[in-house]
Amino acid sequence: MITFEAVTKRYPDGTVAVDCLDLEVPAGQTMVLVGPSGCGKTTSLRMINRLIEPTQGTIRLDGTDIAARNPAQLRRGIGYVIQQTGLFPHRTVEDNIATVPVLTGWPRRKARERARELLTLVGLDQGLARRYPHQLSGGQQQRVGVARALAADPPVLLMDEPFSAVDPIVRAALQDQLLSLQAELRKTIVLVTHDIEEAIKVGDLVALFRPHGKLAQLAPPEELLAAPADDYVAGFVGFDRGIRRLSFVRTAGLALGTGPVLPADATVAKALAAGEPWILITDPRSGTPRGWADAVKLAALPGDAPLGQAAAWPLGHTFTVGADSLRAALDAAVLSPAGQAVGVDGDGRVLGVATFDQLRAAIQAADAADLPDAAVAADAAGTAAVAAGGREVPRT
Amino acid sequence: MWSWIGQNWSQIWQLTWENLKLGVLPAVYGLVLSLPLGIIAARWRWFYPPVLTVVTIVYAVPSLALFIALIPAFGLTDTTVIIALTAFSLCVILPNVVAGLRAVPAAVTQAAVAMGYGQLRRLVTIELPLATPVIVAGLRVGVVSSISLATVGQLIGVSSLGYLFIDGLQRSFPTEIYVGLFLVIVLALVCDLVLVAVRRALTPWLARA
Numbered sequence: 001m002i003t004f005e006a007v008t009k010r011y012p013d014g015t016v017a018v019d020c021l022d023l024e025v026p027a028g029q030t031m032v033l034v035g036p037s038g039c040g041k042t043t044s045l046r047m048i049n050r051l052i053e054p055t056q057g058t059i060r061l062d063g064t065d066i067a068a069r070n071p072a073q074l075r076r077g078i079g080y081v082i083q084q085t086g087l088f089p090h091r092t093v094e095d096n097i098a099t100v101p102v103l104t105g106w107p108r109r110k111a112r113e114r115a116r117e118l119l120t121l122v123g124l125d126q127g128l129a130r131r132y133p134h135q136l137s138g139g140q141q142q143r144v145g146v147a148r149a150l151a152a153d154p155p156v157l158l159m160d161e162p163f164s165a166v167d168p169i170v171r172a173a174l175q176d177q178l179l180s181l182q183a184e185l186r187k188t189i190v191l192v193t194h195d196i197e198e199a200i201k202v203g204d205l206v207a208l209f210r211p212h213g214k215l216a217q218l219a220p221p222e223e224l225l226a227a228p229a230d231d232y233v234a235g236f237v238g239f240d241r242g243i244r245r246l247s248f249v250r251t252a253g254l255a256l257g258t259g260p261v262l263p264a265d266a267t268v269a270k271a272l273a274a275g276e277p278w279i280l281i282t283d284p285r286s287g288t289p290r291g292w293a294d295a296v297k298l299a300a301l302p303g304d305a306p307l308g309q310a311a312a313w314p315l316g317h318t319f320t321v322g323a324d325s326l327r328a329a330l331d332a333a334v335l336s337p338a339g340q341a342v343g344v345d346g347d348g349r350v351l352g353v354a355t356f357d358q359l360r361a362a363i364q365a366a367d368a369a370d371l372p373d374a375a376v377a378a379d380a381a382g383t384a385a386v387a388a389g390g391r392e393v394p395r396t
Numbered sequence: 397m398w399s400w401i402g403q404n405w406s407q408i409w410q411l412t413w414e415n416l417k418l419g420v421l422p423a424v425y426g427l428v429l430s431l432p433l434g435i436i437a438a439r440w441r442w443f444y445p446p447v448l449t450v451v452t453i454v455y456a457v458p459s460l461a462l463f464i465a466l467i468p469a470f471g472l473t474d475t476t477v478i479i480a481l482t483a484f485s486l487c488v489i490l491p492n493v494v495a496g497l498r499a500v501p502a503a504v505t506q507a508a509v510a511m512g513y514g515q516l517r518r519l520v521t522i523e524l525p526l527a528t529p530v531i532v533a534g535l536r537v538g539v540v541s542s543i544s545l546a547t548v549g550q551l552i553g554v555s556s557l558g559y560l561f562i563d564g565l566q567r568s569f570p571t572e573i574y575v576g577l578f579l580v581i582v583l584a585l586v587c588d589l590v591l592v593a594v595r596r597a598l599t600p601w602l603a604r605a
Contacts, residue, residue: 049510051506051509051510071512072512072513072514073512074512075509075510075511075512076511076512078510080507080510080511082503082506082507082510083503084501084503085503085507086501086503086504086506086507086508086510087504087507088504088507088508088522088526089501089504089526089601090522090525090526090599090601091601099511100511100512103511103512103513104512132601134601148511158510
């Protein structure tokens, strides 16, 4: 557990980077510090491993004041990942990862074995062990950075904008990787980002900072979206927070219709008999979706022709029932030419389709079941009341 | 020409060896002095501008004038030439040590600190290795210019390939001058190639992929 007690960082020129910050990062959880540039989030992070010393206040790690610890010793027990990776260009991937074990006196052979285990853990091929960092892609370098931070199995991990320098697809993959690693390792993680989406995706708790180092709100992500403490928080979270909040609602209970779903070997006559404006054509063998066919155009084909001959519109995308959130389902419906979201199982087989009406019913049901009345009232009144968190949250 | 070379082979070899010594030793001493000065200058920024001013002034002094200035203290000896050329080498190597250390990416240094490196260990195992290519580049210039300037030492009687220039001029015997010139260039090229090889061996991570 990391505790900030009235921590202030004031620079000699009078700039206040962090202003009397009280914060508690529970052990085994991911705390995301988010806010605009100059809000003190990175300064706060760097005070934890004493790269920056606070002007006032105390930071404790598991109850011990870190100011009393030897800085080098303290740092070897805290993993550190930064945006620019900071990998040593002159060392191979395995030697980069083995850095802290070697510093703490492991024999090089054992440290390299550990490095190879970590390569696998972060989803990299062991064949990369002898490469130099510049021979890797940006995403691979960032994974090596995470592996290096984890090498000595520190209980605490500090991550400073770790995924900001890679493209959105790689970023999403790295975020997913972090979530699965964290599910396994349960480290105490403090992650800094300016990206509220990232904060909501990876954080168990989100600390949103105002400029000049004041905490605006500290809450679990779904609470931040449901009940922003004030206009600043609501503005930072964004105008589409209502939609994004659906990221936390599962699709497991969503009602799905199968009326318009037909295999490609069914006849046109049978499809028209279904009385649907759009027909979803599936693969007769695998059950995977092929595309949407317009009933008006189908009527021009002979009744005994198989559906496979009809021109089909592309799907947009599908959502996996149970695993994906209601937000993904809503997005699938918006992108679909038929205005219906196609739900599939883990193997891509069509389970059914959901219309906007069905989605709206699911959203209302989730609101009624999930949102504590107090939070809804607080939201309406614009006060800072925050509902107690702690429930299990599905992720997109 | 070949007969002259054949007859004077042992003297030419002797002069070449002298010239090599007068070229390489100052560059090595220059490097040894540049490293601590450069490390200090890279860490404490205020230290560098005054040092750089002195270095620039020294570098502007003509080599012959510097030799003459050192004669009262060290006489007409190798020492005089080596000291003067060491000063010149320092002038070209020191800025490279500083530039090389300053070019170590801030993220790399910060990551090293955050992983628990002490200052000395960071310098020796991270910063100096990364600065090696730039430092060796300075060393190459230092060696080549020392080999070339060493011939001027002949004017104060310190033997080097410069002897062949002066003797050839006095005897109006161009062959001797050409042989001397050729050997100075070969010596410089060989030393330069050796340093390139050393740099490659020290920096395997820069090998072309």
